[in-house]
Amino acid sequence: MNNELIFEKAAPILAQLEKAGFDAYYVGGAVRDYLLNRPIGDVDIATAALPEEVKRVFSKTVDVGIEHGTVLVIWQGDGYEITTFRTESDYKDFRRPEKVSFVRTLEEDLKRRDFTINAMAMDRHGTIVDPFGGKAALQSQQIQTVGKAQERFSEDALRMMRAARFASQLGFQLHIETEEALSRCTSLLEHIAVERKLMEMDKLMAGKEAAAGIKILLEGGLIAYLPGLLGQEQRINKMLSYDLNKLTGIQKWLLLLVLLAPHKPGDWLKEWRMPAKKIKYLAGTYETALKQQKEEWTDFSLYEAGVDQAMDAEAVNALLAGRPSKAEELKNRHADLSIHTRKELAITGKELKEWKNETGGPWMKSYIEMIERAVVERKVENSKEKIKEWLEACNLL
Helix, strand or coil: CCHHHHHHHHHHHHHHHHHCCCCEEEECHHHHHHHCCCCCCCCEEEECCCHHHHHHHCCCEEEEEHHHCEEEEEECCEEEEEEECEEEEEEECCCEEEEEEECCCHHHHHHCCCEHHHCCEECCCCCEECCCCHHHHHHHCEECECCCHHHHHHHCCHHHHHHHHHHHHHCCEECHHHHHHHHHHHHHHHHCCHHHHHHHHHHHHHCCCHHHHHHHHHHCCHHHHCCCCCCCHHHHHHHCCCCHHHCCHHHHHHHHHHHHCCCCHHHHHHHCCCCHHHHHHHHHHHHHHHHHCCCCCCHHHHHHHCHHHHHHHHHHHHHHHCCCCCHHHHHHHHHCCCCCCHHHCCCCHHHHHHHHCCCCCHHHHHHHHHHHHHHHCCCCCCCHHHHHHHHHHCCCC
16 A cells, blocks of 8 residues: 555544544654655554543544553554653653653644654645654754754663664664764663663664664664673674675674674573574574585575575575575575475374384484485485385385
8 A cells, every 4th residue: 555545544533533623643654754755654643632532532442552642543444543742751761751741732742752754743634744854854864853862862762772773774874963962872771671672673684774773883882782792893893894785684683693603692692582483593594504604505404494594594694705695596496395394204103113013212213304314305205105115225124
């Protein structure tokens, strides 16, 4: 769905609020991305209506953050978060406001936002409200805080990582005042939960201009307050010598792992509080990448790695070696393998026990592994009859 249609679909919500006597606008990232002609994600709506008033206007609502003024409105099968204009004060732990006050004016609400490019609003007719110069910042491709940068970073230290993340996503540079304040406030990042740092780092790594974001982390000194990166500035700087646009977000994490070469990659990833599944995948792909730096891909190494690990490891290794990636070739080779998982083997332990007339035991595991490898390496066809014949020929039955 294109951007205009997304706004048109949500326009009746603004119209309903206006009909009830309340100002309502699209706000935040949706407006920014609309002006940049980038794909829009969620549409956020801000209104002068209090949460209770929003709930009276719409029949289907869910309290998702009503203490902070947010109500989820279900409209024609889609959910839209509608938040009352508000101000924030007395920030706790350099992250969360102790006090949220509802207000009736849009400008007061926009004043609390992090950067000018995110402090714009648009009414349902397409008129932009821009009290802090967000459009000018978009044109000059600069990330600038709303008001004094040091105050904004002191209120919410995560905004420093958000600045680096937006640089990665948009390819923008920091405004000079924002850059200077960031360098002065770096130590405040230690108050931020690792999970929130990870969320921003993941978005930074996925950005099309990730090098710009990483450069801010380095030059601003934020690296020292990120898990496992203290004292690693030189290796991280080396990351910038490669064309990161050739890699996906997960591949950039893998490249970072390879450059850092931690003794226990799984433990290093755990410091970031990543999900267990992601830790397992990255740690496994790291080992695959190191192995394949020394060896050619075989059918069995490709089978063991799996197509995703193989393609990710190959993309990183090709970048490091300065050669074209063979990832697509590996993808095709993997598709042509006789089997892709052990479950696809034509035999199970049941047949093995019958053929050998023996009870189960450790021997079964070694037999299955041997058969699995033989099938992948095309030494035997993946059928019960051929596998039995092969075992007999090997004097194993």
